[in-house]
Amino acid sequence: MFVGALPRWRLCRRQGTAECAGRSTRTRGGAVLFACGDDASVSSRLALVSNGLPGRMALEVAQAALRRGLELVPFSLTGERTATAAVECTARDDTTGTERSVQVQLVRPAERAQLATKLKKEYPNVICVDFTQPQAVIPNAAWYVENGFDFVMGTTGGDTSALYQMVARSARYAVIAPNMAKQIVAFQALVELLGREFPNAFRGYRLEVIESHQASKLDTSGTAKAVVASMLQSWGITGFGGEQDIQKIRDPALQVSRMGVPESCLQGHAFHTYRLTSPDGSVRFVFQHNVCGRRVYAEGTIDAVCFLDRQRRAGADQKIYDMIDVLRSGGML
Amino acid sequence: MFVGALPRWRLCRRQGTAECAGRSTRTRGGAVLFACGDDASVSSRLALVSNGLPGRMALEVAQAALRRGLELVPFSLTGERTATAAVECTARDDTTGTERSVQVQLVRPAERAQLATKLKKEYPNVICVDFTQPQAVIPNAAWYVENGFDFVMGTTGGDTSALYQMVARSARYAVIAPNMAKQIVAFQALVELLGREFPNAFRGYRLEVIESHQASKLDTSGTAKAVVASMLQSWGITGFGGEQDIQKIRDPALQVSRMGVPESCLQGHAFHTYRLTSPDGSVRFVFQHNVCGRRVYAEGTIDAVCFLDRQRRAGADQKIYDMIDVLRSGGML
Known part of the structure; x- marks a missing residue:
């Protein structure tokens, strides 16, 4: 079943050799699957x-x-x-x-x-x-x-x-994307999708948005702005003015106490909280995506590299991609 | 634009009379839109x-x-x-x-x-x-x-x-649905959709699920079970065993301190928290939907009634619906 879910991966039984330089996952039968770099000669790897x-x-x-x-x-x-x-x-x-x-x-x-x-x-x-x-x-x-x-x-x-x-x-062939963290891209896509599929599902709900980044970041989170724009467009939210209503936390003490940022991440983090409350206050939804450091962006980038390699080897007609394309292909971490 | 988004609503300028017994929303121009009950005679309302x-x-x-x-x-x-x-x-x-x-x-x-x-x-x-x-x-x-x-x-x-x-x-014509809270139904639909659209986007992530309901509820939350099943099927989550790993909070003291349940809701609430953590711990997603009382279910039920009335008046071929259909129609709260 797992093999079937990743149809583009090639089965290889010689782990760690030059012909199997990709990220591997061991299946139940002991066979090893590689995401990329599965060509036989060094020169074509x-x-x-x-x-x-x-x-x-x-x-x-x-x-x-x-x-x-x-x-x-x-x-x-x-x-x-x-x-x-x-x-x-x-x-x-x-x-x-x-x-x-x-x-x-x-x-x-x-x-x-x-x-x-x-x-x-x-x-x-x-x-x-x-x-x-x-x-x-x-x-x-x-x-x-x-x-x-x-x-x-x-x-x-x-x-x-x-x-x-x-x-x-x-x-x-190129992947061009402003945000390589594919889980966050997936979340953004879902926010947009909810409005498109179920317009006004959150009609009358109040929105509260808080984001925390390292003190050196002066502008408002681009991700928060994009998410809020999608919500305002079609979720039915009321009473939210836009970017000026996004709360920016840049004070390290507040970041720790209010947002739960680990002290080790104060110099590099991206924490986002979206709170939605029903008109009568009886229903609350909270969505959070909190990132410490930069590793998630680098992992998504490697997924994009592997994806691009597969597309060109398949001779795909489409030449320019974004992270949504990478996500749709099956997530290759 | 707002009028266009609700094409089935009929424009009416006599608010509060027998012919305008539906829920109304005032447009910028001062006209009033009614969701249902917009027939002229009492007998056909x-x-x-x-x-x-x-x-x-x-x-x-x-x-x-x-x-x-x-x-x-x-x-x-x-x-x-x-x-x-x-x-x-x-x-x-x-x-x-x-x-x-x-x-x-x-x-x-x-x-x-x-x-x-x-x-x-x-x-x-x-x-x-x-x-x-x-x-x-x-x-x-x-x-x-x-x-x-x-x-x-x-x-x-x-x-x-x-x-x-x-x-x-x-x-x-009938709407048959086990959960009338349309925002929660939308959330459940999105969880399923994420797995279908972006398989394995959360590969390797750890999942933690906590739900709190009134102490009289003995079984595990059906919503939590359904959400977890969707996540396990195609999000790429690892290390979660299923229903037995869902943490049930039924102790009122813990409900207040750990889940933030207001004391006034201890006798009737449905709080759910899903936490997803990346393999290296650097990324965390949190999704929460917290409901006090039953009002949200009743509101969704009225949406379903209005939706059903529109469908039958339009002579729709489809006769049986669920809350997804109601949501797709535009959310009529």
Whole structure:
């Protein structure tokens, strides 16, 4: 039954070898299923470039790749002014249980041409992951497209419209998504779906929204804004003004006492609570999604990489995807 | 836009008169929209019988009908051994703001034939609502069908299969639903939908389920069991054994301290909390639906009555409905 639920996975009995470098799940019969990287030769294996090192999200992605048994390319695009020359990426491989470590060289803009040549030669099945800077979105995407690299774009704040147009004109496959945490994307999709399927199901309900992020985040949570917009559009909520009514908690003491943020997560968290109360106060719904750190985004990114690899190997007509597409494909963590 | 969203509602400018007995909503232009009971003559108005008085749910339904401006028939089917002769039902009409009160006579099985004759003559557009006893489901449904009354069956525990067959063989319209709280039904539908649309989106997550009901409820919450079954089927949850792992809170002190149940609701509440935690503990989702008292079920029942009235007036082919159908129609609270 489990095998049937994951029809795209290929059965493999040689765990931990070069031909089985993907994330594995042992079935009852002892066979092992791999999500990606299941090609036989090293040269055609799926490899991942995590661009944006030494940035924290790029590092998370590199570590998640190592955990999931993917081949991490020892090069990463970085900015002109990065002082570091290399970053050591280390994680325990979930499949083999052994610690894996890759020294990743940082490649500045002037050295990109040589890197492209090297990647094309040594990693024909590469996928680039981009967690860089808003101003790098278009130049990086241009580099991917020109050199024939499929990619996952997690960097936000760039010119999304230009990005879509560039990919649409090319023959490249890409996942472009502002939020790689697929469980949160699923929640957002459901909020929208509820309004579409069951309009006004919460007619007259009052809404209260509280979000907490690290004190350095000045603006209101984009996720909260998107969720609230969906609710206001068709749930039938009354008396909520929009963004200005979303309560932002940025005071660490309040984050701990009121939101239950662990002290170890004060520097990096995304906690959201939505409370809905019926007009007479007798019914209350609460929805919470609380994230510490960045690991969930990196895990979703690896799902997106594996998904993209399957789509291109299948020669899919659709070229540009988002996390909803990844979710629909079956969730490959 | 609001008018467009409720296409079946009819525009009426004489609020509070016999021809406008439905629940109203004032539009920006000052026009008033009515959900049901919008026929011109008293004899053809939608009327509601709340069977099962003096039972608490039947009383809630009668009060909700008065709040929503529906005509409450002053008779109610009751059991052979009911000692009471009549029940005073009182509520403030949401539309007119005035208190309405109806003295409802309780009708024992031997007097049913006369009641049927009276209803047919004086309330040609009646809909019967049934919150009675499991053993009354089939005899009551037979009475509705034989006498040509459409009905909403909220009584659970009867022979549902026989009930469906009986209605299917008849020309009657019916809403049959074990849970009339449409927001909770919407939540249950979404839980199922998430698994279907995004299989394994919560792969590897741990689940914790706690439910609290009045101390007199001995069995596990049926809603919790249904939600858990949906989650286990396709969310990718691991390590949850099923019903035995649902934590039942029946101790009033714990209900207050741990679940936040107001003391005034200890005798009648349904609180549910589902917690999902990612394998590494960095992500947590919480879903809660907390109900005090029975009002939400009665409100949903009135929605079902109004929905059924619209369906039969439109001559719909489908005859048997559930709360999902009511929800899809647009939520008529």
